[in-house]
Each structure stands twice: as structure tokens, then as C-alpha cells.
Amino acid sequence: MKQAESVSDFYKRLPSHAPTAVPLDNAGIGHINVFSRETCSVVSPYSRRDFYKVSLIIGTGRIYYADKWIEIDRPALLFSNPFVPYSWEAESAEQSGWYCLFTEEFVQHSERMHNLRDSPLFRIGSNPIFFPDQVQLGELSAIFQKMQAEMASSYPHKYDVLRSYLHLIIHEAMRSNPAEHFAAYSNASSRVSALFLELLERQFPIDSPQVNLKLKTPTDYAGALSVHVNHLNRSVKEITGKTTSAHIAARIVSEAKALLQHTDWNISDIAYSLGFEYASYFTLFFKKHSGISPTQLRGVV
Known part of the structure; x- marks a missing residue:
């Protein structure tokens, strides 16, 4: 294990992903980028990342998360935070889907996402994996594709649009079991x-x-x-x-x-x-x- 991997470290490890038109910090609002998983690594290093990541995994493998591992035997949505180390080991030859990485600074510019680390899906100790059904898988796939298209656009407010899409993904997962995610303190x-x-x-x-x-x-x-x-x-x-x-x-x-x-x-x-x-x-x-x-x-x- 080493020091947390930064966004810059990520692009050095995967130079083919390095952005040509996407700044690491766009005018002080942080960084976001979206990728297809078809070119993802078969094995990712076990380490802590200094950014958030949401991955729609289509393909089988294992997620090693903190001191646990989770078998991914069907499409899954993974939410990783900057506090807990993880790694991915692919099992099937075919891997597809998408993933979005973004920094704390990026979400700080949105009031509704300001306390992302307190979200049930990113909270320390929470279950980071959500298995969508076929309908949800189609909806999530469409959102990620729209995010990719938005990243490539020249629309001046595209980062606000990307936050909205990210917000939709988070709520699509949270709605699956609201009783578990929103349990209030009893005393x-x-x-x-x-x-x-x-x-x-x-x-x-x-x-x-x-x-x-x-x-x-x-x-x-x-x-x-x-x-x-x-x-x-x-x-x-x-x-x-x-x-x-x-x-x-x-x-x-x-x-x-x-x-x-x-x-x-x-x-x-x-x-x-x-x-x-x-x-x-x-x-x-x-x-x-x-x-x-x-x-x-x-x-x-």
C-alpha cells in the first residue's frame, strides 16, 4: 500500500486516459471525467484513491474492499470514496460499462452534493456495491453515455449538467432500499x-x-x-x-x-x-x- 493515488497519479498509471482537453482543475471547480470500461485494467492496484469513483461494472470479477472482498457475478454499481482502499480483479474476458471519477472540489460547488461523504453510498462502513435490475441497468447505462457525450461537448455549463447526471446515478442506487439507508438515530x-x-x-x-x-x-x-x-x-x-x-x-x-x-x-x-x-x-x-x-x-x- 502506498500514499493515496491522486488524479495525476491515475493518469500517469493509465496514460491512454490522460485528458487532452479536460483540465485537472477546471477554473477551481475540481475535476471530473468519464471513461468506458472496455479499456480498463484487468487488475487495478490495491490502494486508496484521492478521489471519488462511480463504476458501472458489466463483467465478472472481484472487488477487494478494505479487509473484505465481494464477488461481482452480474452487473454492479460500485461507489468508492477517498478513505477506503480497494482493488479490482477481472475474471471474465469481456469487460464493459463505464466509470466516472471526480474530486471533492467538484462536488463542493453543488449544495445538494456538498456533503457527499455523508451520503449512504459513500459513507465509511457502508456497503459500496449495488446490483441494478435490468430496467435500472438500462437507465444507468443511458446516463453514463450522456455523461460521456457531455464531457466531449463545448456547452459552457456542462459541468452543472454532469453534476445533475451524477446526482441521478446516486439516487438511482439509493432508492433501492431507502429504509436501510436513511435509518434515523433513535436516541x-x-x-x-x-x-x-x-x-x-x-x-x-x-x-x-x-x-x-x-x-x-x-x-x-x-x-x-x-x-x-x-x-x-x-x-x-x-x-x-x-x-x-x-x-x-x-x-x-x-x-x-x-x-x-x-x-x-x-x-x-x-x-x-x-x-x-x-x-x-x-x-x-x-x-x-x-x-x-x-x-x-x-x-x-
Whole structure:
């Protein structure tokens, strides 16, 4: 794993996609571009991107997302955000569809998309995959084709049109299960617990062995949320059935597995990045919570 891939890095990795007429930052409004997947890479690197991406995947393969993987065995819509690393491995020879990448700055110029990171589809910890039915697939395909045509146009307000199309794609996915996506907080404990889980996820992924975890204990998280640690512990236990410490430990183990499987960092670097002073402490912690040592896990990958 490396530092988050920027838009410039993306075009360096795929020079055939490099725009000739699309600026990386169009007059301060950020960047957007739309591509056909027919020329996409068979395997994309496992890393975090410094931009949002919406992909209509027609073809089979696997998405590796954080510490999970998802089998794509039918047309799918993938929503990726700048906070969670992912990679794609194609299985079928035929790959088609489209994808759109865009920066935070691009959506900041639209009030209705201003808080995109809080959208149910881009929110940390949410399910990033939506499987459209045949009718929705036709509608989504038409929208992406219109976006491609708009990108090539000289219409002076085309970026406003592109935001509208992007908004339509997001809502086409969200309408599939509104009850799940728009669940309201039932009480104060629910809100505190949700804020804790959100903050926990925002500590990850770890991008560099030189940067270590800042929030390590329930007390650290309580301080960041401006609540008493006892209130935090009670709320998290009430809502999730698990202790605050258990959530923190599980997320650290999850990140450790990703680092062991997807980087060449040595065990000491991984231990330091996850907040352990000594590699031996990390090894004991990891074995306690996973039942296997770090070196054993790396050996079976």
C-alpha cells in the first residue's frame, strides 16, 4: 500500500486516459471525467484513491474492499470514496460499462452534493456495491453515455449538467432500499455510538509506516468526541452489544490483516503504524485476537 493515488497519479498509471482537453482543475471547480470500461485494467492496484469513483461494472470479477472482498457475478454499481482502499480483479474476458471519477472540489460547488461523504453510498462502513435490475441497468447505462457525450461537448455549463447526471446515478442506487439507508438515530446512545464508529473508521487506512495511529483507547475516542469515557462505553455497549475496546481491537486486527496481505512492510513497521511500541506487543495482540501470528498469516498469502 502506498500514499493515496491522486488524479495525476491515475493518469500517469493509465496514460491512454490522460485528458487532452479536460483540465485537472477546471477554473477551481475540481475535476471530473468519464471513461468506458472496455479499456480498463484487468487488475487495478490495491490502494486508496484521492478521489471519488462511480463504476458501472458489466463483467465478472472481484472487488477487494478494505479487509473484505465481494464477488461481482452480474452487473454492479460500485461507489468508492477517498478513505477506503480497494482493488479490482477481472475474471471474465469481456469487460464493459463505464466509470466516472471526480474530486471533492467538484462536488463542493453543488449544495445538494456538498456533503457527499455523508451520503449512504459513500459513507465509511457502508456497503459500496449495488446490483441494478435490468430496467435500472438500462437507465444507468443511458446516463453514463450522456455523461460521456457531455464531457466531449463545448456547452459552457456542462459541468452543472454532469453534476445533475451524477446526482441521478446516486439516487438511482439509493432508492433501492431507502429504509436501510436513511435509518434515523433513535436516541442519544445511538448517536454517540454512530459517531464513535464513524471516527474509528476515519483513522484508517494506514497509508505509511511513518505515520502511526493517533486514537488508540476508549479514552482517546471519548476525548475526540467530547464525551465522558463512561458515557461512550455505555452507549456503544447498549447499541452494538460490544465494548468500545472490542470494536477498536477488531478494527486494528482488520487493518493489520490488510497491511500484512497487501504491503511489503516488515512486522516492526506495521506494529509501529498501528500504535504498538514494540513488534512483540503487536504479535501477542494479533495472535490473541486472530488465533494466528502475523508471520503465519503472511506466509499463507
